[in-house]
Amino acid sequence: MTSATLEAWxxxxxxxxxxxIDELPAGRLRDAMAYAVLGGGxxxxxxxxxxxxxxxxxxxxxxxxPACAVELIHCYSLAxxxxxCMDDDDERRGQPSLHKAFDEATALLAGDALQSLAFxxxxxxxxxxxxQRVRMLGELGEAGGVAGMAGGQMLDLRSHAAEDANLDYLxxxxxxxxxxLFRASLRFGxxxxxxxxxxxxxxxxxxxxxxxxxxxxxxxxxxxxxLGKPTGSDxxxxxxxxxxxxxxxxxxxxxxxxxxxxxxxxxxxxxEATHLAEITHLALDIEDLR
Numbered sequence: 272m273t274s275a276t277l278e279a280w281x282x283x284x285x286x287x288x289x290x291x292i293d294e295l296p297a298g299r300l301r302d303a304m305a306y307a308v309l310g311g312g313x314x315x316x317x318x319x320x321x322x323x324x325x326x327x328x329x330x331x332x333x334x335x336x337p338a339c340a341v342e343l344i345h346c347y348s349l350a351x352x353x354x355x356c357m358d359d360d361d362e363r364r365g366q367p368s369l370h371k372a373f374d375e376a377t378a379l380l381a382g383d384a385l386q387s388l389a390f391x392x393x394x395x396x397x398x399x400x401x402x403q404r405v406r407m408l409g410e411l412g413e414a415g416g417v418a419g420m421a422g423g424q425m426l427d428l429r430s431h432a433a434e435d436a437n438l439d440y441l442x443x444x445x446x447x448x449x450x451x452l453f454r455a456s457l458r459f460g461x462x463x464x465x466x467x468x469x470x471x472x473x474x475x476x477x478x479x480x481x482x483x484x485x486x487x488x489x490x491x492x493x494x495x496x497x498l499g500k501p502t503g504s505d506x507x508x509x510x511x512x513x514x515x516x517x518x519x520x521x522x523x524x525x526x527x528x529x530x531x532x533x534x535x536x537x538x539x540x541x542x543e544a545t546h547l548a549e550i551t552h553l554a555l556d557i558e559d560l561r
Contacts, residue, residue: 329464423448
């Protein structure tokens with residue numbers, strides 16, 4: 272992402288995450304947590320949170336800790352997803368995945384600790400009113416649980432054997448696995464601004480589906496150098512994806528359709544969603560995939 276504002280926000284998120292991890296007791300577990308969180312990443316979820324707050328008329332500083340909390344949950348999920356018992360990926364962001372850089376037990380514990388840290392930061396945020404913190408804590412718990420990310424990951428793991436693995440199954444999987452944290456990010460931004468949490472839910476659904484379709488296409492068509500990890504992992508694991516279900520061309524069409532729906536939903540908002548539109552344009556661009 273190239274916008275000066277987005278880059279400044281991303282740097283601030285990184286600095287804030289680093290400062291809170293540095294405050295933890297020194298040792299192997301903290302080192303593993305730092306490796307999982309500070310080794311790169313687009314920071315897409317924090318940027319969505321900050322953008323929603325600012326576009327709705329709020330101050331981005333109020334949404335900074337909620338944005339970091341969502342990112343910690345995301346990083347924990349990646350550490351666990353890469354484990355041999357899950358997606359079995361040895362590389363992440365061009366570096367050895369956490370369990371390869373350390374070991375499986377440390378990766379498991381680091382993920383657990385990152386999840387706990389997310390709730391700790393959110394509960395202790397001084398820029399949020401107690402009522403805001405309570406709503407966000409409940410929202411984050413739901414987003415990461417059975418009805419959200421964890422439940423979606425289970426559907427994803429079972430998709431190769433599911434008899435009803437069709438388009439409805441695929442969209443439900445990604446609405447939970449990918450969309451739940453996006454929704455929490457956007458809701459946190461709106462709540463930090465004093466707005467209504469559910470205002471961007473329709474946009475979130477379209478964004479999550481377009482994002483996952485683009486991600487699936489990059490796994491088929493992208494390069495290892497660009498992705499920072501080996502390509503073709505979905506095909507090797509037999510995971511249900513947009514290209515596998517619909518084919519490459521129809522998968523691209525679905526991505527574009529959901530992307531255009533994002534812009535239409537943003538145009539219908541009562542405020543000018545400048546930053547959210549910019550993130551949508553940058554995050555969902557598949558022009559490089561031929």
